[in-house]
Amino acid sequence: MELAIQLTVQGLIIGCSYALIAIGLTMIFGLMDIANFAHGEFYVLGSYFAFTVAKMFTLFESVIANYFLGFIVGTFATIGFGVILDRLIFKRLRGEPLLTATMATIGLSIFLANSIQAIWGHWPRQMPSPFGLDPFIWGPVVMPPVRLFVLVVTGLCIAIFHFLLRHTRLGKAVRATFQNRESAALVGIEIDRVYRWSFATGAGMAAIAGIMLATFMPMDPVSGGFATLKAFIVVILGGMGTFVGAIVAGLGLGVMEALGGGFIASDYKDGFGFLFLILFLLFRPQGIFGEE
């Protein structure tokens, strides 16, 4: 029982990063109808931009300062990069058949992954961690400080996102565009601006997830594809186009993998996610929260 609790907690934390990446993907997919297969690359870029500032151009003496500077710069650099990509590439993909856009994003993903490898090299890197290694022990739960950080930051991101969506004009515009693009344009909403901000948010969330994970897992240039795959599983399981679905499914996938890997079979850990995906596609293709 202790083990189940501990594994559930760990699963939730990994699920946080799944949720963050999936929210971004939902935005892009739900709003722009583009299956962005290059989404995982934002997650990777975030960690590499942050790494560059935190470890390669160490501007401060203290690890903490370097880390958080890297965090902020990495996130905004990725957002900026995402906005540029939106202008250059995704703008031209809007309105194109889904297959065209998908092929373009797959190509983009390969290009970005190889560029990252060419620029930063292929050996494993690690964000310098300002967190101590020794964990907090609360009853049956062992919580390393860095993972608590992940939990807190994810919670903050989701809270801020929810606030922006519900209580700002831009958020209203986004929700309107989500519901019906043509009508939103008809009432004078600047669709282009909505898209740009949504893309920025999606890229930013992925970058934050990437930087946090890079703090306790080694980074490599080719992990983007895997992250994208997980994000798509989450989006489909949760219901395409619903943010609540992305969050619930993201956390749920994390927990499922942790419990499945820990109790059933370690070498089929990733298989559980796919198993649920297949079951859902067969019996409830709209996902948990999706509409028919």
Place this chain on the structure above:
Amino acid sequence: MRKLRGFLVLVFAVALVMGGTALGEETIKIGMVQPLTGPVSFGGNTLLNGARLAVEKINDAGGVLGRKLELVPEDGQCVPPKSVNAAEKLIVRDKVSIILGAYCSSSSAAVKPVTNKYRVPQITGVSTSSKLTEKDTEWFFRAQGTSAAYANAIGPMLKKMGLKRMVFLVINDDWGRAVAAEFGRAFKAEGGKVVETFIFDRKEKDLSIYLTKARSLGVDSIVTACYTPHCIAIAKQAREVGLKAKILGEGAWTTAPFYRGAGAAGDGILGFVEYVYTLDNAMNRAFVAKYKARHNENPTKYSAAGHTLVNIAAQAIQRAGSADRKAIRDALEKTNYDGLVGNYRFNQVHQAYGFDIFITKNEGGVPKVLEVVRIKKP
């Protein structure tokens, strides 16, 4: 008629002489299938570095049979299909005389039928899965120990250390599974108990689930098989989940990027390694000095493997008296090479023996040798 025959003989003789002179300038090509990109790229690249140093030394001394050696590296990425492509390209297009590789056991296993088919000698200096030298070794050689040999050598030591309950945390490929199988067997033979075996996928960087379960199972040791990124993850995440068990195993525990990535978390981990840069013999001192001057860091066991492979290959070519693949294969069987960690000879299934392996403990980012074990003839 006699005039025509005489003329033909003259033409043939001239062609032979000219051909011979051209051959004299042609290099002897040594193909390498190694992971130059991907999660194991650090090892593959340091292996190439070690190999290049050896080739330079040989070429500076005049080469082999009056010809210079030429290394032709191809990126196998430690992925079997890519390694197969690399091998085929080297054999068919570059027409190499011998292939050194691959690195990961699964890739070596995939390349083996290719070298068998084209009848090209292949030597691996890194792969330890015992399966590789069990059969079909007509063209395949291994200048490295096997997980079985390590397990037999190390099993008694585990008992001496007082270890009783063990889990395995190994990567999902031929190497990882071999480590679990062989060390499990040896440990059980010494009366130990293997509580569980965790197998993780190479894309998996978060191993805390398994480390947590290991902690809850109350084991005193974790035996691992991991490449650099996963070794870093295990070292750090073991601390994070509050795991007190001893960590030991094959893998990248003594490489520079591991020390950089793991930091203090890497201390106390025991490694079963085929080489340490601190070895005090004349050949190694010279090797380390040259490597450090060139690459600004200490050579790894993979650099040593690269160096060993090239020297064994060069000696075989010399013995064969030609760059012919079959002649080299026959000459390899007579190998008696004194390298950085001891003497190398091949038995009837082309498995090397006679050299030393080391059990090291990480202390402050330096591998300290605890024990030296000689690999006996299998």
